[in-house]
Amino acid sequence: MKSQKSYTEQLKDVKEVFQRFTLKPVEGVPLMKPIADNWEKVASFRAHPNDLLIATYPKAGTTWIQEMVDLILNNGDAEKCQRAPIPERIPFLEIFSSPTIPSGVELLEQTPSPRVIKTHLPLQLVPQSFWEQRCKVIYVARNAKDNLVSYFHFDRMNQTQPEPGPWSGYITKFMKGELSWGSWYDHVKGYWQEREKRGILYLFYEEMKQNPRQEIVRVMNYLGQSLPDDIIEKIVELTSFKSMKSNPMANYTFFPDFIFDHKVSPFMRKGEVGDWKNHFSEEESAIFDAHYAEQMKGSDIPFKTVI
Numbered sequence: 001m002k003s004q005k006s007y008t009e010q011l012k013d014v015k016e017v018f019q020r021f022t023l024k025p026v027e028g029v030p031l032m033k034p035i036a037d038n039w040e041k042v043a044s045f046r047a048h049p050n051d052l053l054i055a056t057y058p059k060a061g062t063t064w065i066q067e068m069v070d071l072i073l074n075n076g077d078a079e080k081c082q083r084a085p086i087p088e089r090i091p092f093l094e095i096f097s098s099p100t101i102p103s104g105v106e107l108l109e110q111t112p113s114p115r116v117i118k119t120h121l122p123l124q125l126v127p128q129s130f131w132e133q134r135c136k137v138i139y140v141a142r143n144a145k146d147n148l149v150s151y152f153h154f155d156r157m158n159q160t161q162p163e164p165g166p167w168s169g170y171i172t173k174f175m176k177g178e179l180s181w182g183s184w185y186d187h188v189k190g191y192w193q194e195r196e197k198r199g200i201l202y203l204f205y206e207e208m209k210q211n212p213r214q215e216i217v218r219v220m221n222y223l224g225q226s227l228p229d230d231i232i233e234k235i236v237e238l239t240s241f242k243s244m245k246s247n248p249m250a251n252y253t254f255f256p257d258f259i260f261d262h263k264v265s266p267f268m269r270k271g272e273v274g275d276w277k278n279h280f281s282e283e284e285s286a287i288f289d290a291h292y293a294e295q296m297k298g299s300d301i302p303f304k305t306v307i
């Protein structure tokens, strides 16, 4: 039976289980230990043919695309899309349970079709069933430098992730693929290489920022939906950074501060392209760029670091 308590209250009841978890590799990819410990359940997840998977490297624009998709599927009905916090509306496949909140897999087992599902897993760890069932998959990628900056601030405020440590060392960890969910380079390349074969809609944060209407229409078409212009405009407005920052069902203030400490850094932090320029020194940028060129050699993914 569903608890009468709010999502936030249920989390507050089990404060003691949350801590800065260590990472444990699954097939060489570092994941938060409770995710790795629960791996069999994730790997054997049974997808339905009409499931929609939203896949991203952490901090690439996951919440943004989730809100867009939910609004598109609900004809731009803002009230309906306020029905629950985003992890309840669009469960996070691999997330572990706490004594009061089911794991992503458990929650999905209780969720009627058609389901929309979030994952940060790299392509090779996505449960096989999604491919067997030929599910639709939307991938969002964000340029490496802004992605890294956003992840750094997130790891400062997210009290369940390993301590980020100082900025310069964090850059190195990112470059080495030592952060949760592994290498950014492998992640973005993995989905890019398979996008045509597996029918993946591959989007960019920077394009969503530059031309949100165009990207919303692409998502709408991919989902086989057709919405009138005024509803599309409404979705553009409801998914602007400003609207989402003040949306209590999307801005993650429903997580108590022992999970996400917004006083350290808000989840909806800046929402910009190019904030990396405020973080990287010239030397750091040069080292990063050289390593990037090496890692991305032979890849034609059209990333933009400025718009």
Ligand code: PPS
Pocket (backbone or CB within 6 Å): 056, 057, 058, 059, 060, 061, 062, 063, 064, 146, 149, 150, 151, 153, 154, 239, 240, 241, 242, 244, 267, 268, 269, 270, 271, 272, 275
């Ligand atoms: S998570 O934890 O992986 O699900 O985080 P994710 O949602 O992928 O990434 C959070 C970053 O996305 C920004 N964001 C947005 N930018 C522009 N417009 C909208 N509507 C929007 N919604 C979320 C959010 O601010 C984080 O980026 P930074 O650069 O840290 O501000």
